[in-house]
Amino acid sequence: MSGSPFLALPGAVVGDPPDGGVAAHYGDPMVEQRRLEQGRAIVDLSHRGVITVAGPDRRSWLNSMASRALDHLAPGESAEALFLDAAGHVEHAVHVVDDGERSWLVLEGDAAPSLATWLDRMRFMLRVEVADVSERFAVIGAMPSGDGFPVELPDGALTWRDPWRKVLADGYGYAPEAGHAGAAWRYAEAIVPRDALPSLAGAVRSGSVQVAGALALEALRIAAWRPRFATEVDERTLPHELDWLRSAVDLHKGCYRGQETVAKVVNLGRPPRRLVMLHLDGSDTVLPKRGDAVVGLKVRPEPAPGDEPERRAVGAVTSAGMHHELGPIALAVVKRAVPADLELIVESHGIDVAAAQVEIVPAGAAAAVEVPRLPRLGIRP
Template sequence: MTIASPFLDLPGAVDSVDRDAGVAAHYGNPVVEQRELEAGRAIVDLSNRSVLSITGPDRLSWLNSITSQNLLGLTAGESSETLLLDASGRLEHAVRVIEDGETLWLLVEHDEADGLLAWLQSMRFMLRVELADRTADLATIGSLGTPALPIAAPNGVPLVWNDPWREVAPGGHQYAIGDHPGSGWTWSETLIPRDALPSLVSRVRKGEFAVAGLLAVEALRIAAWRPRFATEVDEKTIPHELDWLRTAVHLTKGCYRGQETVAKVHNLGHPPRRLVMLHLDGSEGALPARGSVVKVDVGGDRREVGLVTSSALHHELGPIALAVVKRSTDPDATLLVETDDLTVAAAQVVVVPPGAGAEAHVPRLPRLGAVTRPTR
């Protein structure tokens, strides 16, 4: 159930659609809102997101044992992110976590909450953990700065999730080569008492804060190559394809569901697909929707190689998108995105290179019966 937000009563507010419904897509000028957000002057209403809690002395060791990140060392005030994988290593949930010394707080997309909570409840066994949905009590506000918000601190520790995307987390691995645009991504998500939302809106009306909608966040997120579960993930996604080993996977922490696939692809294989950022030809003024087909022209034959996962109009870069394409797609090829009745040319920026994986550098053994010649 989506909880209506008082931010939608602000002048110019336009509601988002689909799974983002309930918070503003923009307030009249997404490009200006991007600049305000990037400068650290704007806040973003994310009050449709869900908040779960885990209490009990086994909370960290338990969640650590069933998800991809090492959470054992989290201390009060620290945050991280972790992935829940199926037995084949495919993504089922992406969870942002905050530890306050007594409770572990989980921040998730609102349509993930019920399924995640039910699965976690089924995995409690005899462990000393208690779970609850706290969405009715707490709301999420996003920013790229440090606004003076009424931060919730039920156990004396302010509940602020700081996105780790700025750098490779301990135990993680980055496939992207060269300077990473995520190094400037200072995104945070602050939990406030839900009953404080109306007064926060009043402060916006008084000019104490600027506001930005989700379109502004999406444009800056895409430019930072930051994957989002709601957009970049489908039923086949493994973390390697999105370079999510960078912050959400600890490669040496030990066993958890899906860990065998994570290790095998990273050490011995290659992810079958890879994330790219696209610079789109803006002459037609069209942004491809999520799911738009990406093709490559091979001798006059257009072959499908992937799908757009998210797109936006960036205030400096122009129209951009993230897409997941086949690993074998030529990194130098100009791609073609089909949207409505248009075909839009797109220059790709490699995020995950075709050679990602095979980090163990194990030499290939000769095939049985093959003749090997001695080297001189």
């Protein structure tokens, strides 16, 4: 893909992976956050991947492999779905919207070729056609205040609206709904022809719309407790650990790879790890990076004079950002048994950064016995 025309806008500073190839910011990430939150700005996400699936069998075929029911997806309706391995670990996360002829899947750019290849191998004799169209189509993000987008979109553009704001009818939330940080999350993505990017960047130049960088979007995402595949997921991730059952898993849907593990953890067990948000001490102006160790400090019941608290690694930072109201914040995945009141620090850049934990998936998250067991086999009516 050629360089984005948004990088030619005044003040644009290119981002680091996983947001390389687009602007991290345009000079003032805090102001950009406010503009984005108020629905007045767009974000260049042209580094994201786009896959299309065409053919009369596309929805039932995708439904047979995905964690979310897609067989009855109406034109223009949005969904989020995961593709899991046989042990229930997350392999891909996709944003799905159908236009009546094709299903469009938006995902991390570097993941598009592998998912497209895998899907193509799974076609068998079904009437479907898979294409990686990332070279021809791009993604623009926004937080619209209503049904529209902050900028006029080209003809044929499709809009995906994030379902994260509430637990879907057939999903399940580990985090309590009351006071959930995602309740005000209004995020949307527009899929546009890649050759429309210059005119969209031109709308920014003319003042028709404002622009925000990837750092602004990331800070708002972290504050909303919203998991992202490129940051929160590793080779061991189960969707339960990130509270992803609220938006991307249908607990009344059977017959997809990894479904038995999803059912077992929901009905019988507990997530082995759990997502938390961290409020970070900003006095050292250090912002942790992905992979920095989260350490618990355990004080002995009767410490002797001079005894230091015992330090024990309990997890790792997955995302971090500077929020315009909350200050430095992060998402981290920690061990299930870490107490909610345990004093935590993040080891970053050779400095101990004090961290206050906000539970997303609670430490006491237990088996959800009221959720029906998933059938081993079956077809959604």
